[in-house]
Amino acid sequence: MSIWISLIVEFFKTGLFALGGGLATIPFLYAMIDNYGWFDETMLMNMIAISESTPGAMGVNMATYVGYHATGGSILGGIVTTLSLVAPSIIVICIIAQFLKKFKDSPYVQHVFYGLRPAVAAMIASAGIGIIIQVLFNGTLSLSTFVPLNFVLFLIILAISLVFKKLHPIALISLCALLGIILGL
Amino acid sequence: MKTYIELFWTFTKIGAFTFGGGYAMLPLLQKEIVDTKHWATEEELMDYFAVGQCTPGIIAVNTATFVGYYKKGILGGIVATLGIVFPSIVIILLIASILQNFADLAIVQHALAGIRIAVCVLILNAVVKLAKTGIKDKEGLLIFIAALVLTYFAVVSTVWIVVLAGAAGLLIQTIRMKKGDKS
Known part of the structure; x- marks a missing residue:
């Protein structure tokens, strides 16, 4: 199967099954690392950071980035993945728009979401564990690969984010970029 | 034609x-869609937003499709959606191509290494927030743990986790309702 068809299928699938917005696309992107090798964990983290610090919905930004990167820097790649991601939205919303009130008040929809919300949190947590192991242990969980400096910085940034809850992600990302340059990470 | 251009541009x-x-998009949506264009009332916009959260896809995109659809039908939905993704495509492609050329510079490498730490913190905080609002009781916690194990060890694909978790929620809550009716 050509990479173009795989990209269209994968992003259509992501758009159809990623419930709850941008962050929910992360587990799907994470799965693409193993299944296709279009990018690696380091690249995914760069994409997340850039998508959070640039205008536009985060999930859309990541789709554009992956499409561009996976096709070896093709602008068309970025456009194709983005359109594939939003195509299910257009189809589903245009159908639901016919009976919006019924859908909103349906107990079945509420029931399904009772099960979905914890699962979405778990899926993002799973991707998060992989990313944290990558940063704090260089990818393999063992004592010899532990990076103490990154761990200390991680705790400091975590503390800052918990104390200043209103702090915008862009502020955290900029601060970390600066720290990275100063400390020569 | 004028309405389509207006939809796209807005x-x-x-x-x-x-x-x-x-949620970051909500204030601007309120200002543009409700106050300036009068394409929807405050209440309608909140409905779109709420439903946009429990339908597949990106919330902001879903909201755009809703507004466009009610204004100008299916084509309106498509035009509004293309409008909201257009800046992303332009900006990200620009940054990605620049970054590709400068990625080998030491200073860029150091900055990106620092940024990765921020990403860890951002994801951790997001998970805590989602878990707090999403896990309501013991059964919810069980679904969380099961989904975490299944995803982390890649037992089944992410699509199946979504389908199974939705089915589990439907089953658990329906049984609960039935029990509630009897007692």
């Missing part, structure tokens, strides 16, 4: 001036 502006999507 959502392009919204896409270009919000960072992060989701």
Whole structure:
């Protein structure tokens, strides 16, 4: 199967099954690392950071980035993945728009979401564990690969984010970029 | 034709001036869609937003499709959606191509290494927030743990986790309702 068809299928699938917005696309992107090798964990983290610090919905930004990167820097790649991601939205919303009130008040929809919300949190947590192991242990969980400096910085940034809850992600990302340059990470 | 251009342009502006999507987009949506264009009332917009959260896809995109659809039918939905993603495509492609050329520079490498730490913290905080609002009781916690194990060890694909978790929620809550009716 050509990479173009795989990209269209994968992003259509992501758009159809990623419930709850941008962050929910992360587990799907994470799965693409193993299944296709279009990018690696380091690249995914760069994409997340850039998508959070640039205008536009985060999930859309990541789709554009992956499409561009996976096709070896093709602008068309970025456009194709983005359109594939939003195509299910257009189809589903245009159908639901016919009976919006019924859908909103349906107990079945509420029931399904009772099960979905914890699962979405778990899926993002799973991707998060992989990313944290990558940063704090260089990818393999063992004592010899532990990076103490990154761990200390991680705790400091975590503390800052918990104390200043209103702090915008862009502020955290900029601060970390600066720290990275100063400390020569 | 004029309405289509207006739809596209309005959502392009919204896409270009919000960072992060989701809730970050709400204030600008309110200002443009409710106050300036009168395409929806405050209450309607909140409905679109709420339903946009429990339908597949990106919330901001879903909201755009809703507004466009009610204004001008299916084509309106498509135009509004294209409007909201247009700035992303332009900005990200620009940054990605620049970054590709400068990625080997030491200073860029150091900055990106630092940024990765921020990403860890951002994801951790997001998970805690989602778990707090999403896990309501013991059964919810069980679904969380099961989904975490299944995803982390890649037992089944992410699509199946979504389907199974939705089915589990439907089953658990329906049984609960039935029990509630009897007692």
